[in-house]
Amino acid sequence: MNSLLIMGLYILLLIFLIFIGLPLFACFAITCFGMIYSFGLRTDFTIPAIFVNLNSFTLMAIPFFVISGGLMAESGMSKMIVNFINSIIGKIKGGLGFVLIVSCGFFGAITGSSGAAISAIGTAILPEMDQYGYPRNYSTALLACSGLLGQLIPPSIPLILFGMITGTSVAACWLSTVIPGIILIIIYGIINYVQCKNNFQIKDIEGFSFGKLLISVKKGGFSLLFPVIVLGGIYSGLFTPTEGGAVGVAYAILVGFIIYRSLNLKKFFSVVKDTISITGCIYFIIMFILIISRIFTLERLPMMLAEAVMRLSSNRVIILLLINIMLLIIGMLMDDISSMLICAPLLFPLFQQLGVTPIQMAAILAINQGTGMLTPPVATNLFMASRVGKVPVASFIRYTMIYLIFGNIPVLLLVTFIPQLSIWLPKIILYR
Amino acid sequence: MVSNNSNKQSKQSAVQLFLKSLQIVEEYGSLIAFMIMIILVNLAIFLRITINFESSSWEEIARFSSIWMYMLAIAVASQEDSHLRAGFLEKYIHSDKKKYLLEIIFKVIMIICIFIFIWWSIEQIKWVFETKQKSLVLLIDMWLVYLAFVVGGFFALIHTIYSLYYYSQKYLQSFEEVIR
Numbered sequence: 001m002n003s004l005l006i007m008g009l010y011i012l013l014l015i016f017l018i019f020i021g022l023p024l025f026a027c028f029a030i031t032c033f034g035m036i037y038s039f040g041l042r043t044d045f046t047i048p049a050i051f052v053n054l055n056s057f058t059l060m061a062i063p064f065f066v067i068s069g070g071l072m073a074e075s076g077m078s079k080m081i082v083n084f085i086n087s088i089i090g091k092i093k094g095g096l097g098f099v100l101i102v103s104c105g106f107f108g109a110i111t112g113s114s115g116a117a118i119s120a121i122g123t124a125i126l127p128e129m130d131q132y133g134y135p136r137n138y139s140t141a142l143l144a145c146s147g148l149l150g151q152l153i154p155p156s157i158p159l160i161l162f163g164m165i166t167g168t169s170v171a172a173c174w175l176s177t178v179i180p181g182i183i184l185i186i187i188y189g190i191i192n193y194v195q196c197k198n199n200f201q202i203k204d205i206e207g208f209s210f211g212k213l214l215i216s217v218k219k220g221g222f223s224l225l226f227p228v229i230v231l232g233g234i235y236s237g238l239f240t241p242t243e244g245g246a247v248g249v250a251y252a253i254l255v256g257f258i259i260y261r262s263l264n265l266k267k268f269f270s271v272v273k274d275t276i277s278i279t280g281c282i283y284f285i286i287m288f289i290l291i292i293s294r295i296f297t298l299e300r301l302p303m304m305l306a307e308a309v310m311r312l313s314s315n316r317v318i319i320l321l322l323i324n325i326m327l328l329i330i331g332m333l334m335d336d337i338s339s340m341l342i343c344a345p346l347l348f349p350l351f352q353q354l355g356v357t358p359i360q361m362a363a364i365l366a367i368n369q370g371t372g373m374l375t376p377p378v379a380t381n382l383f384m385a386s387r388v389g390k391v392p393v394a395s396f397i398r399y400t401m402i403y404l405i406f407g408n409i410p411v412l413l414l415v416t417f418i419p420q421l422s423i424w425l426p427k428i429i430l431y432r
Numbered sequence: 433m434v435s436n437n438s439n440k441q442s443k444q445s446a447v448q449l450f451l452k453s454l455q456i457v458e459e460y461g462s463l464i465a466f467m468i469m470i471i472l473v474n475l476a477i478f479l480r481i482t483i484n485f486e487s488s489s490w491e492e493i494a495r496f497s498s499i500w501m502y503m504l505a506i507a508v509a510s511q512e513d514s515h516l517r518a519g520f521l522e523k524y525i526h527s528d529k530k531k532y533l534l535e536i537i538f539k540v541i542m543i544i545c546i547f548i549f550i551w552w553s554i555e556q557i558k559w560v561f562e563t564k565q566k567s568l569v570l571l572i573d574m575w576l577v578y579l580a581f582v583v584g585g586f587f588a589l590i591h592t593i594y595s596l597y598y599y600s601q602k603y604l605q606s607f608e609e610v611i612r
Contacts, residue, residue, distance in 0.1 A: 064469075
């Protein structure tokens, strides 16, 4: 049977297994065993394929960013971020909605995960939004959408994996989504303004006061310095992304224990335990996907896929649109980390043949997967926001769709067809 | 009858004790590995910036610690039964009995997957041991690093088997309730 057809059948099996609710690592493990059997491969490449990738300094960044985000949230930092941004932009119409959007972006500069941004910022701001007249289903929808910014503003965990698999600089991959992230913040801000002006009765917040701003800076100054130290260190060349993560952990410990004194050993160990558990869940999936990825390479499947797609049409625009539709569908069916690990090696040669640079590809994949997290059935952000906002998904999904159609899709198309949006910033900062 | 019951209870408490000690090893082991990673990376940066001292041996220890940490973390996730999943079938199943049955099937599949993973890891360790592989910088025996795959996998297997036992008990109990 044609290798591509076998691969297609196994991807369908994988989707079926995910759909019935088998733990993800087992879904990928079964797909991996099946592929090894169907392609008649020996099994002695499997553990070395895992080891080579796990024994990487880059991959250590993931638990570092997860724990530093957890420690900063435990130190009460999310409330400080919200207060600081509120003191600057809270006054404009729908100001608290905009504060939520920007805060998620800011928190993304600490943790690199949309889930962490949703949980930390949502808990801090949703009760306040209720008081000012924002309907809870609207604020929850806004939270679900803004969570994506946690992943687009560096650092980003899926982009660490992309960099590791494709051999692209992680720092460059992170920078590729900064401008799209800022555009998304602006578009979300406009949509929020229009929604608040036309649909809801929202009470005005007291005007801008310099004193209030100074108080929020004084109270939250050390937590606001976190992204400056970590990202500043990385992009000034002082340390690598992994080292930046480790510095972030040390800084979070220092701020939480000594400066704010809001951390104690009990809270610290609870965050460490959570991080270890999350790491275990993620890395078991990664291990089997790494084997699948090696099978792709051994069987030359990515090259075959690239050739087959190029035979379908010679029109670059149509092919890129088709790829985006396929990525959106995959994003609907898999979580961000799994889909990144499957799609990055599989589509890498195809993107190269289309003249898309790895850095632009990173941005396209990140936005697609972020959007996939808002679209059922596997809509991690929707479910997490629903839990934080304590409202069912069905009650706020229509608002989410407005942000998705008028925000995410246009940004995705812009990033796909205007390469400068993703490659300009890495070029001027890293490749001067 | 009484002696049967007390035998059963002592067996159960022995199993609980064994699982508890396993949990302590996993949690403290992964915690120590994680701390080594954080401390070594920060120390390396500090010494590089202050006295321009660089050494790849620290990076090697941090990397090997990270592998032990990942593998023990997998065991922790299995112990908590917190492996990520994205299913919908469960939402349409309303009977507890059917839910337990589905979970039993899932656990059996998980056990097979983990068992194959451990098998591959043992084969790899045998090969590394025979070829006497050593690490590049510190010349550490590489089987010590690969051992993490077997240990982590084995711990995860034990927890999953216990979880299978737990759901089987629940399933049987739900039958007894129906009979009553």
